Amino acid sequence: VIEAPLPPGEAGRLSAVRALGLLETPADEAFDRITRVAAAAFDVPIATVTLIDQDRQWHKSCVGLPYREGPRAVSFCAHTILEEATLVVSDTELDPRFAGGPLVAGPPYIRFYAGHPVHAPTGERIGTLCIIDRRPRRLDGEQLQLLRDLAAWAEEELRRHAMSRALDRVHQSETFLRAITDGVAEGIVTFDEHGRILSANPAAEAAFRVTPGGLAGKGITTLVSDVVWDRAGADEMVDERQEMVGRRSDGETFPLELVISQAEIPDGRLFVAIGQDVTERKRVEAALRESERRFRTIFDRAGIGIALVELGGRVLEANAALAEMLGVTREELRRADRDLLAHPEDTDGDLALLRSLREGRADRYRREKRYRRRDGHDFWAQLTVTALPEPDGPPRLGIAMIEDITRRKDVERLKDEFVSVVSHELRTPLTSIRGSLGLVEAGVTGELPGEAAHMVSMAIANTDRLVRLINDMLDMERLQSGRSELSLAPVTAADLIAQAAQVIVAVAGEHEVELQAEAAAELVVWADTDRILQALTNLLGNAVKFSPPGGTVEIEAAADGRRAIFTVRDHGRGIPPDQLEAVFERFRQVDASDAREKGGTGLGLPISRAIVEQHGGRMWAVSAPGAGTEFRFTLPLAASALETRSGAVLVVEDDAGVGELLRRVLRTVDVRVVGSAEEALEAIDAAPPALVVLDLVLPGRDGFAVLERLRADPALERVPVVVYTALDLETADRDRLGDEETTTVLFKADTTPQDVGRVVAAELARADGARLEPAR
């Protein structure tokens, strides 16, 4: 057997075979009719219409064969398609190409074969029409012609098949196009060269308010105002997006945006207008412009400086107030690099803070810093930077608000100066007055007659009262302005009571009042001894003054949970219930005669209460008329072991100035100050702290690293942490800070290091209370 070679252009032929779309299709009467006629006309048992595929022959139709395909290698038809001519093999056993082959020696036992090539509509020889017999035969001229006609018939059927497939495709694509034109929001109108409308989609019909099909045949210019359709000018209108005034069937006009395109068709040109009613868009645009204008106005006219900044530090946009504040033009601001004109000593800090915004660790930060005007003049400003969230990814931009707070700072300074001047200027003349009177009374200037001596001692008593009043007023001012610093230390309640009694014992003796003190020996509180003594002596002094001669004043301290309660009790006339709060008001006395009678300043109780509140405690009065009065106050308890604990408080703060302030505020506690998270981790490993004061923004790893280290260790997870940060954590991941039981957050903008000292004292006391509790 000799296998047929591949014909030239086999690749193109194969794709033509497949393009027919006939392979593997079911039997088709159109082709079966041909093979039936062939078998009958030639009186043969087998006739086929065969396609030659890559490795096989496939019979689109066959008579006399039980199968529809066989290998191409042994195929007769594979030889037929090599030439235009009919292939006739009269006796296969005499032809070396086929003799002894499987189709000859075995079923279907082919002895005779005649086939003519069949062409695709595109010309390729894609297969054959053939007849087969099991005995040798010859074909005469008429029979050969008949075989060619049958092949031509098969080709005709192929053409018909291709045509029907093409029609299907056209129909499909038309359905597809209609679905699109019916579904789109844009109006689509087709019209001819004369401006006559051929079709309009539902969107167009809706926009012009006509019934379906109601636009066909109308002039295109009826749809728009002030446009003349001019065939010669059509070219200029084509492919340009343009705005026109659309006119609906009821006469209403609307803004119409459209594009006209054209297509060449056999009898001329076709135009397609695709347009949209942009009324809504115009309205939104106008609203946006208005809103933009309003915000622009706010931005431009705002009294505080506002800038849009890249979180890398570059200024993108700045308002007039900021430019004026800094003494530069807005243009200069836009070109400026980072941290423009910040005071040379205040340039650090912002970059790290900006980084934390960029990395999404915070949404906002606030700090006070100095800026330097172009003219070299410095001013204080409060800076707030808020990150602008991005829909995807970390924020890139932020809004910086810069408020000149020079005036506020000036007022603070003036107040400080005033306080200082008052204290000096008032005390200086009082020194001479008090001194002179004291010397006269002491007899240094000679013996005084009785009445004069009385007058002088009265003058001395009132001078002393004036001095106390000045002292009290200054105290009150300092307590209220929050500039009074506490130096907290663990101290026993018994000590405090003993010292206060020591101060007051002489006065008590004068009033013939007995002092009785009682305090649990182990009671240790966190207190600024001087300040608490001031409060205690004040209460004791009052109690003594309001006690009847021969009476007693009791002073006690007892534990109450995590606090100590101090009680000063007298057995005087008492305070009416409606006056129990009033006694803590400034210059308020229960009875108008009290002030003169008892020599008070009217500030003792308000000051005492302010001092206790500064310690985190409370002060109140309990009384019943005629049954005496109790003044009570609370202080946080401290464990006595605290003093001996090493490295009790670990301060993690990279700003050396703030670190030093904290060290001073906490000076009575053992404090370690470190400047980075890495050092903090080392310090924690070296000696577990009792409490950590933590800045979140640090060089290198941030404060969260320290928090995570603490919280991950069962031995350290309950260590109180006071986060002291400039970051605004309102919405940032507060979860990472841990629960509120152990973590307290203080914002640098709102709190002073003194506040930190107070919180640290309270937290230490609380932690100690918690630690001691199970032992009780």
Added chain:
Amino acid sequence: VNRRLLLVDDDADIREVARLSLERIGGWAVVEADSADAAERRVAADGPFTTVLLDVMMPGADGPATLRRLRDGPLGAEVPVIFLTAKVQRGDRERLEALGAAGVIAKPFDPVALPDEVAQILGAAV
């Protein structure tokens, strides 16, 4: 016993009151000066002194500045100096003692008690 005290204060009335108190009640020999310059001259002319009572708030050179000048000058490092101040707020006392003063006495002072206060500070300083 040499009990000489240099009193430095710009306020003449206060100097007079303090002098009377210290001389009549305390038995001191008091020399007055109204400024740092005067104090330097007095130390040079009338020294040596047992102690110096030095006002803090003075025009020109204030108490601490005067103290430095006296220490660097004729007074030397040994003579105890006591500050007198009308500005006794928290921290002021510690700050003044840190400058090398033996003690601080607040104004207004009780003239009867002043010599005792001075004696107490000097007793502790010895």
